Amino acid sequence: MSKDNQLLEDLTSKEYEHGWSVNYEADEAPAGLNEGIIRWISSKKEEPKWLLEWRLKAFATWQSMAEPSWANVNYPKIDLQALKYYSAPKQSKKPKNLNEVDPELIAIYERLGISLNEQKRLQGIAVDAVLDSVSVATTFKDTLSKLGIVFCSFSEAVKEHPELIKKYLGSVVPIQDNYYAALNSAVFSDGSFCYIPKGVRCPMELSTYFRINAANTGQFERTLIVAEESSYVSYLEGCTAPQRDENQLHAAVVEIYAAAHAEVKYSTVQNWYPGDNEGRGGIYNFVTKRGICAGDYSKISWTQVETGSAVTWKYPSCILKGDHSVGEFYSVAVTNNYQQADTGTKMIHIGKNTKSRIVSKGISAGKSQNSYRGQVQVMKRALHARNFSQCDSLLMGNACGAHTFPYIDIANPTAKVEHEATTSKIGEDQIFYCNQRGIATEDAVALIVNGYAKEVLNQLPMEFAVEAQKLLALTLEGSVG
Amino acid sequence: MLSIKNLHASIEGTPILKGINLQVNAGEVHAIMGPNGSGKSTLASVLAGREEYEVTQGEVIFQGKDLLELSPEDRAREGVFLAFQYPIEIPGVSTTNFLRTALNQIREYRGQEPLDAVKFLSLMKEKMALVEIDQKLLSRSLNEGFSGGEKKRNEIFQMAMLEPKLSILDETDSGLDIDALRIVSNGVNKLKSPSTATIVVTHYQRLLDYIVPDVVHVLYQGRIVKSGSKELALELEQKGYDWIKEEVDTAKATA
Numbered sequence: 001m002s003k004d005n006q007l008l009e010d011l012t013s014k015e016y017e018h019g020w021s022v023n024y025e026a027d028e029a030p031a032g033l034n035e036g037i038i039r040w041i042s043s044k045k046e047e048p049k050w051l052l053e054w055r056l057k058a059f060a061t062w063q064s065m066a067e068p069s070w071a072n073v074n075y076p077k078i079d080l081q082a083l084k085y086y087s088a089p090k091q092s093k094k095p096k097n098l099n100e101v102d103p104e105l106i107a108i109y110e111r112l113g114i115s116l117n118e119q120k121r122l123q124g125i126a127v128d129a130v131l132d133s134v135s136v137a138t139t140f141k142d143t144l145s146k147l148g149i150v151f152c153s154f155s156e157a158v159k160e161h162p163e164l165i166k167k168y169l170g171s172v173v174p175i176q177d178n179y180y181a182a183l184n185s186a187v188f189s190d191g192s193f194c195y196i197p198k199g200v201r202c203p204m205e206l207s208t209y210f211r212i213n214a215a216n217t218g219q220f221e222r223t224l225i226v227a228e229e230s231s232y233v234s235y236l237e238g239c240t241a242p243q244r245d246e247n248q249l250h251a252a253v254v255e256i257y258a259a260a261h262a263e264v265k266y267s268t269v270q271n272w273y274p275g276d277n278e279g280r281g282g283i284y285n286f287v288t289k290r291g292i293c294a295g296d297y298s299k300i301s302w303t304q305v306e307t308g309s310a311v312t313w314k315y316p317s318c319i320l321k322g323d324h325s326v327g328e329f330y331s332v333a334v335t336n337n338y339q340q341a342d343t344g345t346k347m348i349h350i351g352k353n354t355k356s357r358i359v360s361k362g363i364s365a366g367k368s369q370n371s372y373r374g375q376v377q378v379m380k381r382a383l384h385a386r387n388f389s390q391c392d393s394l395l396m397g398n399a400c401g402a403h404t405f406p407y408i409d410i411a412n413p414t415a416k417v418e419h420e421a422t423t424s425k426i427g428e429d430q431i432f433y434c435n436q437r438g439i440a441t442e443d444a445v446a447l448i449v450n451g452y453a454k455e456v457l458n459q460l461p462m463e464f465a466v467e468a469q470k471l472l473a474l475t476l477e478g479s480v481g
Numbered sequence: 482m483l484s485i486k487n488l489h490a491s492i493e494g495t496p497i498l499k500g501i502n503l504q505v506n507a508g509e510v511h512a513i514m515g516p517n518g519s520g521k522s523t524l525a526s527v528l529a530g531r532e533e534y535e536v537t538q539g540e541v542i543f544q545g546k547d548l549l550e551l552s553p554e555d556r557a558r559e560g561v562f563l564a565f566q567y568p569i570e571i572p573g574v575s576t577t578n579f580l581r582t583a584l585n586q587i588r589e590y591r592g593q594e595p596l597d598a599v600k601f602l603s604l605m606k607e608k609m610a611l612v613e614i615d616q617k618l619l620s621r622s623l624n625e626g627f628s629g630g631e632k633k634r635n636e637i638f639q640m641a642m643l644e645p646k647l648s649i650l651d652e653t654d655s656g657l658d659i660d661a662l663r664i665v666s667n668g669v670n671k672l673k674s675p676s677t678a679t680i681v682v683t684h685y686q687r688l689l690d691y692i693v694p695d696v697v698h699v700l701y702q703g704r705i706v707k708s709g710s711k712e713l714a715l716e717l718e719q720k721g722y723d724w725i726k727e728e729v730d731t732a733k734a735t736a
């Protein structure tokens with residue numbers, strides 16, 4: 001422990017020498033959403049004119065749209081005029097040291113086995129800890145840039161690689177795609193950009209983990225990943241630990257572009273604040289994620305472990321345009337207490353011999369509602385398209401709900417689409433069996449749930465999978481017995 | 482080691498156990514026999530702490546502790562092991578992973594350090610040899626798709642790994658082929674020691690040829706109605722249960 005502290009302090013003072021201070025503190029837009037605010041954001045970020053115009057167009061589009069109501073979720077109307085659209089989130093509220101941090105949170109961190117160093121970083125306590133991550137990212141940046149890989153914040157990319165941003169921004173998720181995507185396009189604050197050149201296999205997992213700065217930029221992130229021909233990248237989003245956030249609305253957009261023979265693996269462990277056990281507070285997580293397999297033999301694979309948020313509305317999707325392209329979606333969504341999740345995927349088969357695979361594992365406990373909503377669409381041209389979907393629901397207790405909404409839409413008779421669904425309950429028999437071997441009930445639940453979700457967890461990079469397992473257990477704590 | 486006095490238990494209001502008395506000392510093997518539905522599995526479940534069964538009367542003392550006061554997991558940690566008549570499936574959880582969790586929780590309860598992966602593995606290897614179980618089986622989902630015999634063998638493997646003080650084997654012999662019966666019985670015998678005790682629930686004498694009991698009890702209608710030496714099992718094998726039932730019924734009638 002003391003070694004950790006020493007290391008932290010060394011790093012801190014060094015970083016201050018290098019003048020790494022985050023210059024956001026004072027920058028905050030007044031509450032409200034109007035054209036003026038959008039201009040203000042754009043000028044604050046010193047954006048080029050085309051981007052401002054793009055934002056304004058998005059704003060106009062958004063104004064003409066209505067909030068969607070088809071999802072199986074319930075929440076009070078969000079007053080979008082009461083929100084601030086540009087600020088350094090939580091900066092002002094950041095605790096100065098660990099003593100100021102909610103002891104309950106610390107207890108949780110400790111149970112997660114997160115080191116003090118890590119705790120400080122997660123709490124955003126010391127800019128030093130944040131900078132610690134930034135410096136790590138910088139080190140990697142050298143390795144990456146030697147390969148021609150670009151991995152930076154969205155703002156930076158707008159400045160350094162405007163031609164790429166101009167070409168791909170909105171190309172997968174167009175402005176008018178949906179209400180929240182339009183809103184995001186108008187007001188997005190920052191995010192990540194990643195570009196893998198032709199034939200390059202990215203040698204490490206790229207992660208927002210290393211760039212806590214960007215991850216914290218707030219409610220409206222924008223991520224763009226471009227994988228050129230025959231390239232490969234595995235991208236990890238979010239935090240491997242509870243990054244509790246008080247923000248109310250989180251509406252991100254992720255776009256992935258995969259050229260011929262390119263492969264992109266995108267993994268998320270989502271653990272935003274779910275609200276308390278009475279259902280107060282928590283994040284509304286309305287996210288649009290989509291990838292296009294533009295070239296032949298390209299592949300996009302989404303893996304998500306959703307444990308947080310009060311309301312989740314999220315459908316990572318694949319447009320399988322290239323012939324022989326492959327889309328995959330692996331999901332574990334856990335809801336407890338009053339959480340609501342409506343999540344799933346869309347697989348749109350356009351090219352010939354395209355394949356998709358959907359594995360969704362829902363776990364509901366408490367009074368929560370958990371819905372899988374998935375669409376498999378096979379277009380006319382998509383000869384010999386194949387889809388396999390497996391949607392399982394696991395229920396804990398009698399007060400929760402699990403729902404499955406599969407939509408299948410086939411315009412080519414050569415398509416082969418398979419759908420399997422199961423619903424099960426954690427059996428008292430299973431828990432007793434574990435108990436009889438000396439395993440306490442909570443650990444038994446964790447064991448059983450992790451077993452149930454194994455097929456999805458196996459898709460995650462090793463370290464991420466371990467954290468995800470702990471999170472599943474943590475989310476379900478107190479839900480049985 | 483185990484002392485059961487006047488134990489009554491019911492399920493959903495129906496009395497099943499109606500006054501069990503049983504004394505098991507360290508180093509002993511007790512066999513419990515009896516017709517279907519007489520309450521053998523119920524007794525095993527009550528000892529293991531299954532919540533559905535309500536204990537309405539009586540006491541159970543295990544190594545000086547009031548067993549009925551303990552949670553099921555604490556009973557296990559104190560050294561009570563039940564080999565299930567119908568082992569439960571847990572999809573996605575390997576036997577290895579399951580046992581590692583179990584063993585480390587038991588060790589923690591006893592104030593011991595958790596076993597690291599290397600030590601755990603070498604313990605596994607040793608016990609695998611004891612019950613001649615295939616490593617492949619141990620990395621599969623626990624009991625899922627196991628044959629009847631594989632499930633039973635796996636139960637005894639778990640017993641070997643957890644090294645309990647009191648083992649209750651509920652019809653472990655059913656479903657085992659002749660070779661497996663011998664192997665599993667040998668395993669049980671090797672695990673016996675002067676400080677452990679075993680209760681075997683069985684319908685058949687052939688298991689008792691291998692695991693030789695010190696005492697044989699007959700459970701009928703929720704009571705132990707007869708106890709005797711290992712010869713009692715032979716007698717039952719020849720004559721069936723009718724003569725005992727008659728004895729009990731006449732006794733009742735005259736009472």
Ligand SMILES: Nc1ncnc2c1ncn2[C@@H]1O[C@H](COP(=O)(O)OP(=O)(O)OP(=O)(O)O)[C@@H](O)[C@H]1O
Pocket residue numbers: 492493495497515516517518519520521522523524566
């Ligand atoms: N949940 C339950 N509800 C009602 N009766 C039950 C329940 N569980 C067990 N019983 C009854 O309790 C009695 C004893 O059952 P138990 O399983 O203990 O018998 P057993 O001696 O182990 O029989 P077997 O030799 O067939 O394994 C049976 O009549 C059974 O039907």
Ligand SMILES: [Mg+2]
Pocket residue numbers: 521522523566651652
């Ligand atoms: Mg039985």
